[in-house]
Amino acid sequence: MKTYIGIDLGGTNVRVAKITENGEVLAQVKGPSYGTEGPAKVMANLKAMVRELPGWKDCSGMGVGVPGPVNTAAGTMVLSTNLPGFAGYPFADELTKEFGMPAFLDNDANVAGLAEALVGAGKGLKTVFYVTISTGIGGVLVVNGETVSGKHGFGGEIANIIIDRNREKINYLNVGAVENEASGTAITRKGKAAFGDEIEHAGMVFEKAEAGDEKAVEIIEGMQKDLGQLFATIACVCDPDIFVIGGGMTKSADKFLPGVIAQYKAMSHTAVHDTPFVIAGLEEPGIIGAAMLPVSKGY
Amino acid sequence: MKTYIGIDLGGTNVRVAKITENGEVLAQVKGPSYGTEGPAKVMANLKAMVRELPGWKDCSGMGVGVPGPVNTAAGTMVLSTNLPGFAGYPFADELTKEFGMPAFLDNDANVAGLAEALVGAGKGLKTVFYVTISTGIGGVLVVNGETVSGKHGFGGEIANIIIDRNREKINYLNVGAVENEASGTAITRKGKAAFGDEIEHAGMVFEKAEAGDEKAVEIIEGMQKDLGQLFATIACVCDPDIFVIGGGMTKSADKFLPGVIAQYKAMSHTAVHDTPFVIAGLEEPGIIGAAMLPVSKGY
Numbered sequence: 001m002k003t004y005i006g007i008d009l010g011g012t013n014v015r016v017a018k019i020t021e022n023g024e025v026l027a028q029v030k031g032p033s034y035g036t037e038g039p040a041k042v043m044a045n046l047k048a049m050v051r052e053l054p055g056w057k058d059c060s061g062m063g064v065g066v067p068g069p070v071n072t073a074a075g076t077m078v079l080s081t082n083l084p085g086f087a088g089y090p091f092a093d094e095l096t097k098e099f100g101m102p103a104f105l106d107n108d109a110n111v112a113g114l115a116e117a118l119v120g121a122g123k124g125l126k127t128v129f130y131v132t133i134s135t136g137i138g139g140v141l142v143v144n145g146e147t148v149s150g151k152h153g154f155g156g157e158i159a160n161i162i163i164d165r166n167r168e169k170i171n172y173l174n175v176g177a178v179e180n181e182a183s184g185t186a187i188t189r190k191g192k193a194a195f196g197d198e199i200e201h202a203g204m205v206f207e208k209a210e211a212g213d214e215k216a217v218e219i220i221e222g223m224q225k226d227l228g229q230l231f232a233t234i235a236c237v238c239d240p241d242i243f244v245i246g247g248g249m250t251k252s253a254d255k256f257l258p259g260v261i262a263q264y265k266a267m268s269h270t271a272v273h274d275t276p277f278v279i280a281g282l283e284e285p286g287i288i289g290a291a292m293l294p295v296s297k298g299y
Numbered sequence: 300m301k302t303y304i305g306i307d308l309g310g311t312n313v314r315v316a317k318i319t320e321n322g323e324v325l326a327q328v329k330g331p332s333y334g335t336e337g338p339a340k341v342m343a344n345l346k347a348m349v350r351e352l353p354g355w356k357d358c359s360g361m362g363v364g365v366p367g368p369v370n371t372a373a374g375t376m377v378l379s380t381n382l383p384g385f386a387g388y389p390f391a392d393e394l395t396k397e398f399g400m401p402a403f404l405d406n407d408a409n410v411a412g413l414a415e416a417l418v419g420a421g422k423g424l425k426t427v428f429y430v431t432i433s434t435g436i437g438g439v440l441v442v443n444g445e446t447v448s449g450k451h452g453f454g455g456e457i458a459n460i461i462i463d464r465n466r467e468k469i470n471y472l473n474v475g476a477v478e479n480e481a482s483g484t485a486i487t488r489k490g491k492a493a494f495g496d497e498i499e500h501a502g503m504v505f506e507k508a509e510a511g512d513e514k515a516v517e518i519i520e521g522m523q524k525d526l527g528q529l530f531a532t533i534a535c536v537c538d539p540d541i542f543v544i545g546g547g548m549t550k551s552a553d554k555f556l557p558g559v560i561a562q563y564k565a566m567s568h569t570a571v572h573d574t575p576f577v578i579a580g581l582e583e584p585g586i587i588g589a590a591m592l593p594v595s596k597g598y
């Protein structure tokens with residue numbers, strides 16, 4: 001069975017693993033990423049960690065998941081808020097030369113979606129859309145086992161989709177951008193506005209809604225409509241075989257997902273009502289998906 | 300050079316052509332489609348027309364473009380408003396058996412987009428999004444030379460994307476669906492509301508706007524914002540290498556497209572501002588795209 005090296009690189013930590021083509025993690029090394037210390041330090045550390053993996057030389061390729069948009073054709077980061085100095089850095093090329101195997105780079109949400117598409121909930125399906133709902137909202141379209149990252153690596157950057165243009169301007173995102181209206185951060189913000197600083201996280205708004213508080217119910221119903229519209233919009237663009245949903249908010253999925261699906265149906269043609277909404281099930285989608293990058297390119 | 304049979308089947312007319320892999324039309328037969336008379340009549344007529352094509356036996360495959368959503372995996376129409384009796388009819392299978400070559404079916408807007416992606420404005424690009432703006436609004440995503448029709452054939456059915464949920468309910472589409480707000484039909488409707496029945500088509504509203512009429516300018520600026528938001532939304536999902544724009548409204552493209560692009564930029568991350576917007580240039584995208592269906596499947 002073929003094996004691959006998956007690397008999950010964040011601003012604080014990095015994980016490097018040897019993974020089978022079926023997504024099984026055979027060996028793993030974790031450590032600090034030294035993300036703020038610049039590419040030379042980050043790359044030297046990461047290369048040393050790859051060499052610690054037993055049997056790394058037997059692998060058929062490697063992939064790296066990084067935060068933020070990626071130019072997948074060039075194998076470079078487009079923006080590097082959490083990894084200063086990496087915008088435009090020849091990341092994939094350097095790894096290819098260093099280890100003598102094909103190396104690929106993609107956004108961390110994209111690789112999580114790729115993992116779910118290839119060896120998770122979307123396995124065997126042609127068109128998979130992965131949505132992550134946590135403090136932010138992200139996603140990725142996977143077609144024929146390959147992420148659609150697009151011209152600038154912004155494919156699946158659905159946070160900025162406008163679901164209602166008649167809202168307040170919150171930050172640099174569009175007025176009415178779904179991330180500002182339906183993410184965990186948004187629910188917390190709306191909860192604080194309604195109940196004051198007793199609200200520390202979105203889960204507390206869900207609890208109040210469950211207890212029947214009308215203001216909390218209104219917030220959650222608004223979120224459900226906003227997310228339902230997001231999914232309906234995505235379905236108009238690519239009509240996926242499945243929506244796979246990951247991210248921290250899935251902890252409360254039973255409290256909001258049925259309402260989201262009802263709203264999705266209310267805003268969609270009956271023909272697409274049977275599209276399944278499935279909670280992401282892989283335990284390590286970030287690192288497995290990174291290892292799936294060379295798989296998705298035919299290696 | 301390989302050749303293919305392309306069939307453009309409408310409710311009224313049908314065209315059948317022999318086309319090279321580069322999109323050159325070598326021979327063409329046109330006639331009535333007998334679309335209202337049911338599958339037996341339509342198919343017998345269509346098969347006879349294929350046999351009239353000189354050298355049809357040398358072709359490597361065939362494709363058919365039809366109005367409405369298609370289950371591309373099954374090779375069947377999902378809805379058949381203009382071709383009664385065809386919903387679920389084994390269209391592609393029947394042609395494959397009859398002519399002994401692979402046959403494929405897809406939506407007519409999808410095949411027009413496929414033509415532009417493979418041999419038109421998007422030639423050589425990985426991710427192409429085609430948008431048609433005429434009486435209605437449609438489109439298709441083409442990734443790696445293959446249309447993303449999706450689970451139910453609704454991929455690219457962007458007419459129903461909500462660009463502003465605070466509008467009037469017009470018809471069966473969503474409140475604020477882009478087709479009801481920015482299509483030729485929508486501009487005509489808004490023009491009639493503003494100016495009365497003197498407005499016969501969208502072009503007359505463009506003319507009034509050019510002449511400086513404030514109400515007409517407001518209608519056109521609204522359309523530009525609505526379409527700009529549509530393109531920005533699509534870019535969030537798949538970040539295409541190019542937007543190719545076809546359909547009857549492109550006749551007035553110089554009067555509205557620059558404003559659409561400005562609005563697209565206003566609602567998009569700066570990184571994606573350089574995505575080109577190109578007017579579709581093929582003279583016969585419907586029939587060329589139909590012939591490209593087997594090409595896109597590797598035949």
